[in-house]
Structure formats: structure tokens, C-alpha cells
Amino acid sequence: xxxxxxxxxxxxxxxxxxxxxxxxxxxxxxxxxxxxxxxxxxxxxxxxxxxxxxxxxxxxxxxxxxxxxxxxxxxxxxxxxxxxxxxxxxxxxxxxxxxxxxxxxxxxxxxxxxxxxxxxxxxxxxxxxxxxxxxxxxxxxxxxxxxxxxxxxxxxxxxxxxxxxxxxxxxxxxxxxxxxxxxxxxxxxxxxxxxxxxxxxxxxxxxxxxxxxxxxxxxxxxxxxxxxxxxxxxxxxxxxxxxxxxxxxxxxxxxxxxxxxxxxxxxxxxxxxxxxxxxxxxxxxxxxxxxxxxxxxxxxxxxxxxxxxxxxxxxxxxxxxxxxxxxxxxxxxxxxxxxxxxxxxxxxxxxxxxxxxxxxxxxxxxxxxxxxxxxxxxxxxxxxxxxxxxx
Amino acid sequence: xxxxxxxxxxxxxxxxxxxxxxxxxxxxxxxxxxxxxxxxxxxxxxxxxxxxxxxxxxxxxxxxxxxxxxxxxxxxxxxxxxxxxxxxxxxxxxxxxxxxxxxxxxxxxxxxxxxxxxxxxxxxxxxxxxxxxxxxxxxxxxxxxxxxxxxxxxxxxxxxxxxxxxxxxxxxxxxxxxxxxxxxxxxxxxxxxxxxxxxxxxxxxxxxxxxxxxxxxxxxxxxxxxxxxxxxxxxxxxxxxxxxxxxxxxxxxxxxxxxxxxxxxxxxxxxxxxxxxxxxxxxxxxxxxxxxxxxxxxxxxxxxxxxxxxxxxxxxxxxxxxxxxxxxxxxxxxxxxxxxxxxxxxxxxxxxxxxxxxxxxxxxxxxxxxxxxxxxxxxxxxxxxxxxxxxxxxxxxxxxx
Numbered sequence: 022x023x024x025x026x027x028x029x030x031x032x033x034x035x036x037x038x039x040x041x042x043x044x045x046x047x048x049x050x051x052x053x054x055x056x057x058x059x060x061x062x063x064x065x066x067x068x069x070x071x072x073x074x075x076x077x078x079x080x081x082x083x084x085x086x087x088x089x090x091x092x093x094x095x096x097x098x099x100x101x102x103x104x105x106x107x108x109x110x111x112x113x114x115x116x117x118x119x120x121x122x123x124x125x126x127x128x129x130x131x132x133x134x135x136x137x138x139x140x141x142x143x144x145x146x147x148x149x150x151x152x153x154x155x156x157x158x159x160x161x162x163x164x165x166x167x168x169x170x171x172x173x174x175x176x177x178x179x180x181x182x183x184x185x186x187x188x189x190x191x192x193x194x195x196x197x198x199x200x201x202x203x204x205x206x207x208x209x210x211x212x213x214x215x216x217x218x219x220x221x222x223x224x225x226x227x228x229x230x231x232x233x234x235x236x237x238x239x240x241x242x243x244x245x246x247x248x249x250x251x252x253x254x255x256x257x258x259x260x261x262x263x264x265x266x267x268x269x270x271x272x273x274x275x276x277x278x279x280x281x282x283x284x285x286x287x288x289x290x291x292x293x294x295x296x297x298x299x300x301x302x303x304x305x306x307x308x309x310x311x312x313x314x315x316x317x318x319x320x321x322x323x324x325x326x327x328x329x330x331x332x333x334x335x336x337x338x339x340x341x342x343x344x345x346x347x348x349x350x351x352x353x354x355x356x357x358x359x360x361x362x363x364x365x366x367x368x369x370x371x372x373x374x375x376x377x378x379x380x381x382x383x384x385x386x387x388x389x390x391x392x393x394x395x396x397x398x399x400x401x402x403x404x405x406x407x408x409x410x411x412x
Numbered sequence: 413x414x415x416x417x418x419x420x421x422x423x424x425x426x427x428x429x430x431x432x433x434x435x436x437x438x439x440x441x442x443x444x445x446x447x448x449x450x451x452x453x454x455x456x457x458x459x460x461x462x463x464x465x466x467x468x469x470x471x472x473x474x475x476x477x478x479x480x481x482x483x484x485x486x487x488x489x490x491x492x493x494x495x496x497x498x499x500x501x502x503x504x505x506x507x508x509x510x511x512x513x514x515x516x517x518x519x520x521x522x523x524x525x526x527x528x529x530x531x532x533x534x535x536x537x538x539x540x541x542x543x544x545x546x547x548x549x550x551x552x553x554x555x556x557x558x559x560x561x562x563x564x565x566x567x568x569x570x571x572x573x574x575x576x577x578x579x580x581x582x583x584x585x586x587x588x589x590x591x592x593x594x595x596x597x598x599x600x601x602x603x604x605x606x607x608x609x610x611x612x613x614x615x616x617x618x619x620x621x622x623x624x625x626x627x628x629x630x631x632x633x634x635x636x637x638x639x640x641x642x643x644x645x646x647x648x649x650x651x652x653x654x655x656x657x658x659x660x661x662x663x664x665x666x667x668x669x670x671x672x673x674x675x676x677x678x679x680x681x682x683x684x685x686x687x688x689x690x691x692x693x694x695x696x697x698x699x700x701x702x703x704x705x706x707x708x709x710x711x712x713x714x715x716x717x718x719x720x721x722x723x724x725x726x727x728x729x730x731x732x733x734x735x736x737x738x739x740x741x742x743x744x745x746x747x748x749x750x751x752x753x754x755x756x757x758x759x760x761x762x763x764x765x766x767x768x769x770x771x772x773x774x775x776x777x778x779x780x781x782x783x784x785x786x787x788x789x790x791x792x793x794x795x796x797x798x799x800x801x802x803x804x805x806x807x808x809x810x811x812x813x
Binding site for chain 1: 437438439441442443498499500503504505539541543545547548550552554556558590592594596598600602603604605606607608610612649651652653656658704705745747748789790
């Protein structure tokens with residue numbers, strides 16, 4: 022009886038809660054509403070400060086899946102490959118290198134000469150600059166092979182090139198007592214397009230095949246070796262000017278911008294923050310795979326004044342965007358939220374190519390010194406709760 | 413003790429249903445919310461008449477002087493359910509709300525002295541609105557959700573120094589959080605939403621004094637007075653994406669109230685009562701600022717109860733109390749044009765004794781209307797069901813006699 026009584030009381034109340042048909046929100050009686058506070062949306066466009074500039078960083082291009090060789094749109098590329106060759110007392114018969122052509126940038130010819138330079142100095146994948154290897158590019162090649170492109174590669178089919186290496190090179194590299202250690206080879210070309218080969222980081226990696234036989238034995242011994250190191254090095258003979266903000270993959274051009282957001286209250290919620298850039302489409306950069314689009318990454322610079330040439334940055338809160346047509350938009354909502362709330366200091370942003378380590382595409386954007394319609398700006402949608410002190 | 417044990421279990425279970433469901437009256441967006449400190453279910457069945465109606469079987473909520481009339485230790489639990497049909501010139505909607513309406517525990521200490529404690533809602537804030545708008549060609553919707561309210565923990569002391577007069581005093585410890593959440597959601601999914609919450613934490617003390625004069629067994633006159641009191645209010649605005657908060661401290665004023673009531677047994681078993689209450693709502697302040705658009709309120713209640721007998725072994729139908737009443741009282745908030753929003757109620761109620769009069773179940777059903785679309789631009793038609801259950805036991809009476 023006691024339990025029943027409890028249930029009699031409680032069940033209708035609980036049922037009313039569970040099955041209640043609530044007013045889900047409407048404008049009924051809106052005139053009677055007296056706000057305790059008010060979250061007000063705002064929209065503004067903040068111009069970039071006049072300190073915007075570009076600089077060139079050293080980019081480690083050895084980790085990408087591609088090796089670029091050739092020249093297109095003022096960009097020149099060479100690639101370095103080092104095969105680890107073990108000492109061998111057998112008699113060398115031949116040595117071949119196989120490269121997989123994945124794509125071409127620019128208009129390819131049916132044949133092109135691939136120059137091979139023996140490298141005389143050591144190098145690391147993470148630290149290669151054009152200047153250190155320009156002599157290899159400009160000097161006479163140690164060997165040249167003519168490659169014929171019978172058909173262009175597509176998404177499903179690669180074109181395989183196989184060519185012989187001079188046997189004395191292999192002997193030198195096998196001889197650990199030789200005066201010139203094995204520092205690998207540089208590949209260049211005079212072709213007016215860029216050949217894209219698979220690197221050691223791809224499934225289409227280069228292959229060195231060495232064929233030999235033992236003294237007094239005719240049976241062939243074949244050894245296949247993949248690169249120990251490989252890297253592509255882009256270079257340009259185009260002068261960068263202060264008229265543009267350059268962003269270039271491979272070359273490592275990055276742009277720095279600063280937006281003064283001190284007018285945004287620290288209690289604001291940033292609904293959206295986008296950097297808008299205008300692109301000078303008359304300047305051409307090689308583009309590959311992504312058509313004419315260039316993926317951009319925006320990171321927060323952590324120090325001012327900007328300490329050239331190595332600008333420190335925090336990539337924890339990264340904004341992404343795309344340059345297409347004559348403009349680029351980069352979303353940095355999270356970053357601006359951290360700035361406005363004071364959780365991070367605003368030292369500006371660095372815009373760089375998303376594929377710096379494995380691409381050579383780029384773009385040039387107008388600076389704050391250009392025509393007012395072309396200047397970079399930050400478009401902000403934010404809301405601010407205004408305390409009304411409860412009526 | 414056995415009876416009260418079951419009531420305690422019921423009280424603990426009720427904690428789980430003590431929650432708000434959104435979508436009530438937009439009028440609660442004003443001030444400290446809509447007043448929700450109801451009298452007992454018994455009084456609500458009589459239109460709210462409560463100031464001068466001493467009944468030993470119920471725990472008084474309005475007039476602390478009535479506490480001296482209880483004859484045994486008793487615990488009352490009260491629940492209510494409300495259905496609200498809201499309407500303006502263009503739209504209609506319904507909302508429902510159910511909650512524990514507090515508890516009261518009273519102990520008679522003998523010689524007319526009684527103690528009581530209780531806790532109950534004092535005001536209620538419960539609304540939700542959605543606005544659609546755009547900025548710089550980006551469409552967004554803003555949801556405004558209000559919730560919370562003030563509660564009061566009461567401690568009462570009552571005495572009957574002479575048989576004609578009872579006096580009582582209730583101390584109110586006010587506490588509660590009133591919260592308004594504003595959520596800004598853009599149609600474009602690339603935008604992040606804003607979610608800001610303004611929270612007002614109130615705490616403070618007040619008191620109510622009560623007096624009951626009983627010149628005869630059939631006639632009582634009572635009065636209550638509650639002076640205005642200042643309570644501390646701490647406001648805080650927090651943001652979903654930021655750990656920064658805006659805070660401010662201030663005082664809020666709960667306005668004074670005065671009431672007078674009469675009750676009389678006009679016929680054998682038929683009691684009639686009348687209450688007049690006055691609230692000085694224009695004194696209401698929140699964070700030291702006067703509330704907008706308020707008015708002082710005069711409220712009138714009239715009700716009657718028929719109870720044939722309290723004899724525990726009489727026919728059950730004769731032991732049931734039958735009640736009815738009506739009340740009229742404007743809301744303390746004026747409409748945007750400055751017109752008063754009148755609130756009228758008609759109520760019916762019954763009281764079922766059980767456990768040989770050791771417990772009573774009171775039920776009241778009230779129908780009310782607040783405002784009119786023509787005059788105020790808003791009307792609310794409400795049904796309110798109030799259920800209270802009171803259990804009684806003798807604890808100390810014999811010892812003090």
C-alpha cells in the first residue's frame with residue numbers, strides 16, 4: 022500500500038516530464054522578451070599591417086614521394102639519388118637504373134636528355150639548397166642518356182625508364198678505399214618541361230640493378246638496390262620582388278602577414294576568420310596534379326620582430342586554404358579565437374604551401390602596397406555577449 | 413516514525429524529477445523570473461486562500477503563525493504539473509512543466525510552540541526563443557534559453573502566547589541560479605557557433621512575519637508582512653571557446669509583501685476564506701538596477717472548503733474535503749505598451765485522508781488565464797495540477813504536556 026501510494030504520486034509527474042510536448046522555441050511573445058544579456062553578431066574586415074613580406078626558407082624536400090627534374094615556368098629542378106653499394110669482388114657485367122615517370126609538368130617532348138652528374142660532396146635529405154649544387158647543374162654532365170617518351174603516364178599507368186650506368190662508377194663506389202666516396206648522382210635535364218619521377222618514399226621508387234658473375238663462373242649474380250637517400254632541389258632564376266607575397270612549394274617561399282585584432286573584445290566568440298588574398302595571375306608557377314589550385318597552410322608566428330631568415334612558428338593551430346582563380350581564402354578561425362581571448366599572442370601569420378616538401382607549385386599575391394582592391398585583409402564574423410546587468 | 417520514513421523515501425526519489433524543461437512563459441525573462449512560491453495544494457484548491465486558514469492536518473506555507481496549530485510532527489511533499497498554451501497575434505504553442513514543489517517539515521513542541529523547515533521554489537525562469545537573422549549575407553539563428561530560478565530554504569518558528577493570538581516568523585535563505593544561454597548558429601556549416609551563458613547566482617536572507625487572531629472557533633483573521641530584502645547577486649558570462657569570463661557583483665532586491673486574510677466557518681463544515689495580498693514589485697532590482705516595466709501588485713483570492721467531518725472512522729465520502737476558489741492578480745511585469753497583464757484563476761480541490769487521518773492527499777486543479785492577445789499581445793492559458801501528500805506522527809507532544 023505504501024509503495025503503491027508513492028508510485029501513484031510519482032508516476033504522473035515523471036510521465037509528464039518524459040512525454041511533455043515542449044515549446045521547442047519560437048517567437049511567441051517576442052515583444053515581451055527582456056534580455057539579461059545579448060550576444061550580438063558582428064562582421065568586419067581588417068586590413069593587413071604594412072609589414073607584410075615574403076622570405077625563402079630552407080625546405081627539406083627529401084621526404085616527398087616525387088623527384089622533379091627539368092624546367093618549367095621559371096622553376097628549375099634537379100634530383101639527387103644515392104644508392105648504397107656494397108663492396109663486391111665479383112666481375113661486374115652491367116648496372117642499370119630504373120626510374121618511373123609519374124607525370125610531366127609542362128609540354129613534354131618525345132625525347133629528352135637526362136644528364137647524370139657524379140656528386141663530389143656529401144649531402145643530407147633534410148638540408149639541400151640549390152646553391153650548394155648549382156655547379157652540378159651548370160657543369161658538364163658525367164654522362165647523358167636519351168630517354169624516349171613513347172606515351173605519357175596517366176593516373177593508372179607509369180612509364181618506366183631504364184638506362185645503364187658506366188661500370189667504372191660502380192667500381193669506384195664499391196671500392197671503399199677510393200679517393201672519391203659514393204655521394205650519389207644528380208639528375209638534370211635541359212628539357213623545357215619537368216619530369217616527375219617516383220622517389221624512395223613512393224611505391225615507384227628508383228632501382229639500381231647490378232649484374233655480375235664470379236671469377237670462373239658464368240652464372241649471373243643480380244643485386245637490386247633502392248636509394249638510401251633521394252631529394253629534389255628546386256631553383257629559380259626569377260627575381261622575387263617586394264611587389265608580391267610569394268608562396269611556393271619546394272622553393273620554400275613563405276609570406277608573413279600581421280593583422281591587428283586589438284579591436285576585437287577578448288570575450289568575443291570568433292565564428293569565422295578568413296584571410297583573403299588576391300593573386301597576380303600574370304605570374305606563372307608550375308602546377309601539377311591539383312590543376313591551378315594551390316593548397317595553402319597558415320601557421321602562427323611566435324616571435325616579433327620577425328627574425329629572418331628563420332622565422333619560428335607554431336603549427337599546433339593551423340589554418341588551411343586554397344588559392345584558385347585570382348584569389349585565395351585561408352580559414353584561421355581557431356587561431357584568431359586564441360589571439361582574441363589572449364590565450365596566444367598575435368605575432369602574425371606565416372602562409373606557406375601545404376605541400377612544401379613534395380611539390381613545386383606556387384603563387385604570388387598582392388601586398389598591402391598594391392591597389393586597395395587587391396590588398397590582403399582578414400574577414401571576421403564574431404559575436405560579443407554584452408552584459409546587461411540583468412535588466 | 414514508520415509513516416514518515418516512507419515520506420522521506422518519496423522525497424529522495426523526488427530529487428530526480430526536480431528539473432526544468434524549457435519552453436515556459438516568456439514573461440519569466442524579466443526580473444528574477446515569474447513568482448512560483450505557491451501555497452499548499454489545499455490552499456490552491458481554494459483559489460490560494462491561505463493567510464487565515466489554520467488546519468491542523470496541513471503544513472502552512474504562507475503565514476508562519478498558522479504553524480502553531482499543527483498537532484503532530486508532519487512532513488509534506490508537494491508536486492505540481494503545469495500545462496501552458498501560449499498565444500500571440502500570429503502563433504500558438506504549448507509547453508508543459510512538472511516539478512517538485514518543495515517540502516515542509518514541522519514539529520509541534522507543545523504549549524503552542526512549533527518549529528518548521530521547508531524548501532520550495534520561489535521564482536521560475538523558463539523560456540526558449542529562436543530568432544532568425546543575417547549579417548553580411550550570412551544567415552544565422554539565435555536561440556535564447558532561460559532557465560533556473562530562485563529557491564528558498566525556510567526556517568519557521570511559531571508560538572501562541574494566548575489562545576486568541578498566534579505569531580510566527582519565517583526566515584528565508586534565498587538561493588538559486590538564473591541562467592540565460594544564447595546560441596548563435598550560422599547556416600553556413602563552415603562557421604563556428606557561439607554559445608554564451610549569462611549566469612546570475614543569487615543568495616541572501618529575508619524573513620516573513622505572521623499573525624493570526626482567532627476571536628472565536630469559527631472566525632480567524634490573519635496578516636503577513638515580508639519586508640524587502642537585499643540579496644547578493646554574482647553575474648558571470650562565460651563563452652564556449654574561451655576561458656575568459658566576465659564577472660560582476662551586485663545586490664538584488666526582493667520586494668516587500670503584505671497580506672491580510674479572513675476565514676470563517678459559515679455553515680457546519682463549510683469554511684470560506686478571503687485573502688488580499690500586496691507586493692511592492694516596483695522595488696525589484698537586479699544587480700542594483702531597477703527591473704524594467706514593473707508594477708506593484710494587488711492580488712485577491714476567495715475560496716471555500718467543505719469537510720463534513722474529521723472523524724477518522726466516519727464514511728470515507730464524508731471525510732473528503734471539497735474545495736473551490738478563484739483568484740485575480742496581475743503579473744508584476746507590464747506588457748511592452750505599459751498595460752497590466754492580469755492573471756485569473758479558477759480552482760477545484762479535494763483532500764483525501766488516509767492511514768486513519770495520519771496522512772492526507774490534497775489535489776487541486778486550477779485553470780488560469782494570463783493576459784490577452786488583444787490588450788497585451790500575449791495570452792497564456794494554463795492548467796495547473798498540484799498534489800501534496802502530508803504524513804503525520806506524534807513525536808514530542810506527550811512529553812511537553
